[in-house]
Amino acid sequence: MEMMRVGGLASGMDIDKLVNDLMKAERAPLNKLYQKKQIFEWQRDAYREINKKLADFDQYLFDHFTLSSTFYQKTATSSNEAAVSVKALGSSYDSTNTITVSQLAMAATGVSGEVGNASLATKLSEKGLAAETKITIVALQANGVYKEEELTFSPNDTIADVVKKLNQSSLNINAIFDDGSKKLGISARATGTLDSTDVDKAEVYVKTATGDDIFATIFGFGIGNDQNGNSGVTSLANGGKNAKFTLNGLEMERQSNTFTINGIEYTLKAVTSTPVTVASSTDMDAMISKIEEFVKKYNELIGALNDKIREKRYRDYPPLTDEQKKEMTEKQVELWEEKAKSGLLRGDSIISTGLSQMRRDLYSRVDGIGSNGIDTLSELGITTTSEISSGGKLVINYDKLRKALESDVDKVAKTLTQNGVVSKDPNTGQVTSDTRGIVQRLRDTMKGMMTNIEKKAGKPTYTENQYSLGLQLRDVEDRISDVQRHLQDIESRYWRQFTAMEQAIQRANQQSAFLMGQFGRGM
Structure with a gap:
């Protein structure tokens, strides 16, 4: 049963304030544990933010570069758009065709x-x-x-x-x-x-x-x-x-007016009296724009990763306690926590190792393309900046890139998008060939990084038992519970002591009053 507390009626002292002041000093270890827990949570969230950036870039690569057909940019033209409109797909060939429409599908x-x-x-x-x-x-x-x-x-x-x-x-x-x-x-x-x-x-x-x-x-x-x-x-x-038409002299039929032949999507709009010429070719400008977008997104990613591992750590700005936040404005709390969160991933080995491997992925030769081939990124005119502080960001030599595309667009595509495997010497374990294109290498490296980060910081669906920071958080939470129980015992002890003091003062006051009463009657 909880002891009855006596709050300074006899002594005239503010016992509540005295106990609270004494407990502030006693709570210092608990505050440190709460701060430690907050740092672990911030680190976990920072890791997960990194994984989100890696996953977004991985999805971008999958959507735009996984297959050579998604990388190729083609263009098609029709000499009579009112009769036949065309659209080039990634799998189309450079070609010139003639089509005559004798019947539209109805x-x-x-x-x-x-x-x-x-x-x-x-x-x-x-x-x-x-x-x-x-x-x-x-x-x-x-x-x-x-x-x-x-x-x-x-x-x-x-x-x-x-x-x-x-x-x-x-x-x-x-x-x-x-x-x-x-x-x-x-x-x-x-x-x-x-x-x-x-x-x-x-x-x-x-x-x-x-x-x-x-x-x-x-x-x-x-x-x-x-x-x-x-x-x-x-x-x-x-x-x-059915639609009836003659393509390059061959009579054909299709159930719909829209169909695809050799990577060109045809839409028939009207019967023609003269042949319509359809031309398909590689859109160099569009492919350069696509590579330019890849470089931009890559630079954004490694810029964000480098910022995290280089971020300054402000050790004089620990997480704020609830009492400290009450004494500050919302803006002051925001500025303080901005510094408190800074540098939590400074020098992180998972990120720095991953960045180093990504740079190797970019500049290693892609095997299996053939002799005298365009098989490195530098041969496409893509290199790192000369500024060391940029952390390996890429720059494009547009003249060299266009020349490579015009020289052999298929080998450019293979260098970037080729599916392949890593072969190793069974005795030494050294890599003997790597036929993976640059995109597949980057994706494999990023998946390794994401797996390691998940082991460290988990995912929102994970329990604390499934990742290392979660285990540390659970340990801190257990220690917080122990300290809280200990503090309850200390606070109860203080109250017992002050209550005993109040009761003693009250008895002394009662005795003093009794004696004064006796002396008063004897006079």
């Missing part, structure tokens, strides 16, 4: 018969549907396959509900009912047909109906053939056409 369409005295609000029951019916509809898709879905219609459904169910189905069809003509129109969203020689095959049709086939009985769609040529199905949309 979507299948269908129109129902006239539904007398009907509107969007008309219920199917009013048109003769007496019970629920399930209808399986089949429709041609953009990927060249037929897809089917079962739709359910009830007597209480309106024509508007029928239109809605068709449009919201997974069949990729469009439906509209015109109150003026009293007709339902249905069309496929995908163009083309699978058999351009048989226009009687429906691209959208009713496969089966469990109950009344409302599209035949209510809407009056006619009978046609299914995708296999079998007759007797309700045809909802037909007449789809």
Whole structure:
């Protein structure tokens, strides 16, 4: 049971203040532990910030340089954009082609018969549907396959509900009912047909109906053939056409007006009477811009890493206690903590070792490209600055880079993007060849750095037991708990002592009053 505290009624002393002042000195070890914990947390967060920068750059390299096709920048032109527009993809060849368009791809369409005295609000029951019916509809898709879905219609459904169910189905069809003509129109969203020689095959049709086939009985769609040529199905949309064209003398057909051949994406817009010339070539300026962006992002990364390991450590600025923060303004706290957080990763071995390996990755020769090849970054005109303080930032000699691209763009691409492996001598363990391109080397090195940082500082999803700083944090937290219990004992002891003093003073005062009373009666 907690002891009753007596707060200076007999002595006239401010016991609360005396105990608090005494406990301030006793709390000094606890404050140091809290400061140590704060430093560990700041270090952990600083490491994780570094890992975020590494992960962002790694993702950038993956998106833009992992494959040679993502690195190549191509351009394509058309002599008649109104008839044929083109787009060069990374896999296209430098070429000149001619194309003549004889037919554009068209979507299948269908129109129902006239539904007398009907509107969007008309219920199917009013048109003769007496019970629920399930209808399986089949429709041609953009990927060249037929897809089917079962739709359910009830007597209480309106024509508007029928239109809605068709449009919201997974069949990729469009439906509209015109109150003026009293007709339902249905069309496929995908163009083309699978058999351009048989226009009687429906691209959208009713496969089966469990109950009344409302599209035949209510809407009056006619009978046609299914995708296999079998007759007797309700045809909802037909007449789809494939695009027909002649490319470099070869007659071709495609289901869509947009398609890709040899890395060039063609979009047919109109039938042509004369051939359209399409040219594809390497876009040197775009590739230089891409390399320029790579250099910029690399420099930003190593600049941030170098700043961290060179950052000044202000040891006279320990983390503030809660009491200290109360005595300072918000701006003063901000400035103080800016210095307190500075230099927590100064000279860090994980980061400095990783930076050294990244520099080696950049300037080592890429094996497996061939003799007399462009197989180093310096041969592309990319070198480090002459300023030692820059920490290995890159600069570009644009004349040399353009010359390398014009000389052999494929070898430039391989130097940067080639997938490869490191081979070592089984006896000595020394590297005998490294066919990895520069980008793969950088990514491998950064992944090693990120793994080591995770061992040190973990990830947000980690528990404290899974990384070394977490174990240190847990140890400090255990020590804080021990010290807090010890301080509670000390504070209780102080209060026992002052309470005993107060009680003794109170007894002395009582005795003094008693004696004074006795002397007063004897006189």
